[in-house]
Amino acid sequence: MDFSAAFLLAIRALARNKLRSALTMLGIIIGVGAVIAVVGIGQGAATKAQEQLAALGSNMLFVGSGSVNRYGLNVGSGQTKTLLIADAKAIARECPSVSKAAPGTATGQQVVYGNQNWATQITGTEPQYFEVRNWPFANGTSFGDDDVTQSATVAVLGDTVRKYLFGSTNPIGETIRIGNLPFKVVGVLAPKGISAEGGQDQDDAIFVPLSTVQKKLLGQTWIRWIMVSAVSRDASYVAQRQIVSLLRDRHKIRTGDPNDFVVRNLADVADAAAEQGSVMTVLLSIVASIALLVGGIGIMNIMLVSVTERTREIGLRLAVGATEEDVRKQFLIEAMFLGLIGGAVGIAFGITSSLVVSRALEWPILIPPYIVVLAPVFAIAIGTIFGFYPAKKASELNPIEALRYE
Amino acid sequence: MAISNPTTIESVAKSSGSAPLIEVRGLRKTYQLGETEVHALRGVSLSIAAGDFVAIMGASGSGKSTFMNILGCLDKPTAGEYLLDGIDVSGLAKKELARIRNQKIGFVFQNFNLLGRTSALENTELPMLYSRVSKKSRESRAREALALVGLAEREDHFPSQLSGGQQQRVAIARALANQPSLLLADEPTGNLDSRTAVEIIEIFQRLNAEGLTIVLVTHEPDIAQFAKREVVFRDGHIKRDDVVPSPQVASEVLKTLPTIED
Numbered sequence: 001m002d003f004s005a006a007f008l009l010a011i012r013a014l015a016r017n018k019l020r021s022a023l024t025m026l027g028i029i030i031g032v033g034a035v036i037a038v039v040g041i042g043q044g045a046a047t048k049a050q051e052q053l054a055a056l057g058s059n060m061l062f063v064g065s066g067s068v069n070r071y072g073l074n075v076g077s078g079q080t081k082t083l084l085i086a087d088a089k090a091i092a093r094e095c096p097s098v099s100k101a102a103p104g105t106a107t108g109q110q111v112v113y114g115n116q117n118w119a120t121q122i123t124g125t126e127p128q129y130f131e132v133r134n135w136p137f138a139n140g141t142s143f144g145d146d147d148v149t150q151s152a153t154v155a156v157l158g159d160t161v162r163k164y165l166f167g168s169t170n171p172i173g174e175t176i177r178i179g180n181l182p183f184k185v186v187g188v189l190a191p192k193g194i195s196a197e198g199g200q201d202q203d204d205a206i207f208v209p210l211s212t213v214q215k216k217l218l219g220q221t222w223i224r225w226i227m228v229s230a231v232s233r234d235a236s237y238v239a240q241r242q243i244v245s246l247l248r249d250r251h252k253i254r255t256g257d258p259n260d261f262v263v264r265n266l267a268d269v270a271d272a273a274a275e276q277g278s279v280m281t282v283l284l285s286i287v288a289s290i291a292l293l294v295g296g297i298g299i300m301n302i303m304l305v306s307v308t309e310r311t312r313e314i315g316l317r318l319a320v321g322a323t324e325e326d327v328r329k330q331f332l333i334e335a336m337f338l339g340l341i342g343g344a345v346g347i348a349f350g351i352t353s354s355l356v357v358s359r360a361l362e363w364p365i366l367i368p369p370y371i372v373v374l375a376p377v378f379a380i381a382i383g384t385i386f387g388f389y390p391a392k393k394a395s396e397l398n399p400i401e402a403l404r405y406e
Numbered sequence: 407m408a409i410s411n412p413t414t415i416e417s418v419a420k421s422s423g424s425a426p427l428i429e430v431r432g433l434r435k436t437y438q439l440g441e442t443e444v445h446a447l448r449g450v451s452l453s454i455a456a457g458d459f460v461a462i463m464g465a466s467g468s469g470k471s472t473f474m475n476i477l478g479c480l481d482k483p484t485a486g487e488y489l490l491d492g493i494d495v496s497g498l499a500k501k502e503l504a505r506i507r508n509q510k511i512g513f514v515f516q517n518f519n520l521l522g523r524t525s526a527l528e529n530t531e532l533p534m535l536y537s538r539v540s541k542k543s544r545e546s547r548a549r550e551a552l553a554l555v556g557l558a559e560r561e562d563h564f565p566s567q568l569s570g571g572q573q574q575r576v577a578i579a580r581a582l583a584n585q586p587s588l589l590l591a592d593e594p595t596g597n598l599d600s601r602t603a604v605e606i607i608e609i610f611q612r613l614n615a616e617g618l619t620i621v622l623v624t625h626e627p628d629i630a631q632f633a634k635r636e637v638v639f640r641d642g643h644i645k646r647d648d649v650v651p652s653p654q655v656a657s658e659v660l661k662t663l664p665t666i667e668d
Contacts, residue, residue, distance in 0.1 A: 321509070
């Protein structure tokens, strides 16, 4: 029997039992739909996380003042006073894998402009901070190195602060009050969004020269952190080792004693996030595969019923000259067709449901093209695999007994 | 496929000069039923010439059904030889047997065995689906075959819309579709009333007159009287093998029967 005739035969057989065929396909539809939705949502989330980490600044390392144990008392992280500006300078100077290092500290203050006021974080740092963070300016410029040495009262605004204090007016050149001190606004940063790890609004901050915060706002000589950029992403692990050994040396920590600082590599954070994402995708894919498997068993079940119901028909076909191969082909094509249509409807279902989810929960969705090709191929394969046994059973019927079957 | 309508049919002697279409020698068939062996055929030899019309009779269990299944290449003998049209069929593989059934044999069954929800035309096309016939010539040949059995106007009807006699005629058209050399009919009139039965036999006689070899299994001695030759089976042997002295002519008999609305 030629293929087109066999194909037509399969469509008619399935059309004869529309409800049954539709219910059988439902398993495959749900399976394929689930695969597409899961991959779409998973890929969307992974891409979003990657973007957020890239926004944080690639090849970035964070050095923070750490916990230290003195006489059995554990001081919390960020509480030691051993991290100094000199450490930042030494890191930039002596670690070959480091390109830039920006020291910094922070304090929370109330900020006032005209009749507007806003509580935000005041970050004291040096101009290279914006380069380390890979953070462009929307307006104006950074404060300069001179401003740092002179403890100048100049400020760079994050986008959120600008919105609350200035609205639509141009803040450059205006004077704001931080605590009791007037600061001149020299620059506004481009919006950066929510941070990947903490979930904080990174734009809700004001940046001023480090020495200004230390002398005029806090009265401290130590710093809280150093932001470091490695020469490349791959170099960030080497840079991490170099920084640790340099700081242990500078802080005179004896072998065996714990660090009084922490170094976090953002490549690590990115890898951890990616790892988490892929574990999630694998788990959800397993669930989706089980759904497909159940769909396949549904096909097998209904094909077995169909073979039994059509025993006489099979007997007749064999009697008038169908070979075993012809009969096997007929039932295989039917099973494949169930898989194919189920797969096609499943794609539509998966795309629709992931769009609905993305609308409702504001999740980003990314459906990779390969999955749209792969899912129906897989569905047809499932139809073929699970259709094979019923088809084989049909082809091996004894025509004499099949013709007598009531 | 022009149809002549002969009023008399000459009896053809079984030892006619032409080569036999069917040559069966020492045919045995043994089934294993649990512990016991059932001997369905215990050595049957028979020769049927091309153009013959043979009625096979016998009680149930006589072996006639087994014999028919072997003649139809649906079953293989345990021992013995079967030559169909000069081909030794007993040694063929399944696939080759399917081809022989498709090309050389037409089947007509007691319960018609038409595919439901499939038109008369498509039912007739069925054997051609399994041979290399294009869709176009499938249709035209199926139409010819339906016209031959007098159902030209019913080709779009489904079996459920046809009477028993009409259904059996579709089945005959289907059997003729691939222009076989042998027509095997297994109690073709068993489910039909007596007038319709004779109508079906009339078609067989017409086809036989054109040269088609027919082997027909029947329980009814009346029906056997329309054949040229009568073979009676008993306990797995041929008990009797006679030429029917003067076969009845179905078209003549029909004139004497009251017409029933079809």
